[in-house]
Amino acid sequence: MQKLNSVPTFCILNGDSNIVGMQDPEGEGEVCCWFTDADDAMGMLASARESNPDVPLLHLGVTPLGLAFALAMGWAESHFVGNLRLQGQSSTVEATKEAVAQQVVAQGLELGTWTLPVFCCDELSSSTVTPVFLNRHDLVQAWVASGRPRETVPDNLSIMDLRVLVHQMQTDAFAWSTIHFVGSPKSVALVHKAKAEAALVKRILAGEVCLAGVPDADAPPPLTDDEPPPLE
Template structure:
């Protein structure tokens, strides 16, 4: 998927170009890359920037299934462990909840729907907290809506991550986000989690439907995180936008 060249596109290009330079540079230079800095050894300024980015992501709810003790529970995977998953799509999370209840050996397993702020879930799933995915242990995953992660989208996102030197790191999951330079103000750049959501947001903002960009810029959320870290304007303006249903459900679940 392509987009016209603008601020957001240039930020993504800068991230990718930086990766190519790092791949050809010394070990010392690689250790100073923003992605690797996420894993420790940050300066106070780096920590503050990351905290600001996570706070921005935390305005978006991710849905999950928890037990009676409010611990997130997962489903068995083919590696002998469990996939502990946070879902963008509210209905998909409800489907998984029903599957877990139906397959439980006890009459009332105590499973229920819950939500976690995206920034916190990202920290867990990207391995930036004490929660680490092991081969036969829990795999922590962020999951977009089924209709979003097509083969074409997956190939595009993996190519982006590979160019950034992240092909073999934290790629057990992909979470695309969508944005466009023509859909922003001086103070706000809305971030959507599907192309359809982007178009609906455009319409909700009162813009003519026939003028909606047909190919919004798409990137994995790791690339968005990197762009936000590298550019203060992007960090200030980026605003994840949940659907009205997701926003309302999150409010009810947090009561």
């Protein structure tokens, strides 16, 4: 799980830093999602604030992907009563869910209620590192950053569900020590914003900041979709 923890995920928290569940769009009961995509996370936060004006101080929490994966798989204990899911980039999940679901079943793994596709390609790999991306866009950005023309990105990228990859990483079939999960630059930027907002929530609860002085009148300033800083 340690390798997965290099990538952040985001969930919605209340002022007490407890996970906020949402109505399951695919069934009854509540669901808790950890988002790997920054835009999806910010969109869900905005929707939650709009739908719950009586719940102050809703904000994003940051959870390493390895821990979020363990929680969603039921490998780690959670006090949340409801369905626990990992939510990949929504458009990518929608486009790949049937193919990766077949992979999960073929491996004899439980399909569950979510899929999380990951991407890699041989051309970006070497004997010492095999980068794994959570969406095609980030892979393309890495391809261009390596000096290759965008139009030469291979059509036959390797795509698999994260559960399948983790399952295979527990075997001796490959030099898994070379696997490196690559987070999106936008997610890296959102981590800093989310942590700053969480600190503001604590100051408000401690009485150090007047809630009336916060621009939204009943919530910390919303996160904005700024251009992320470049990765070093």
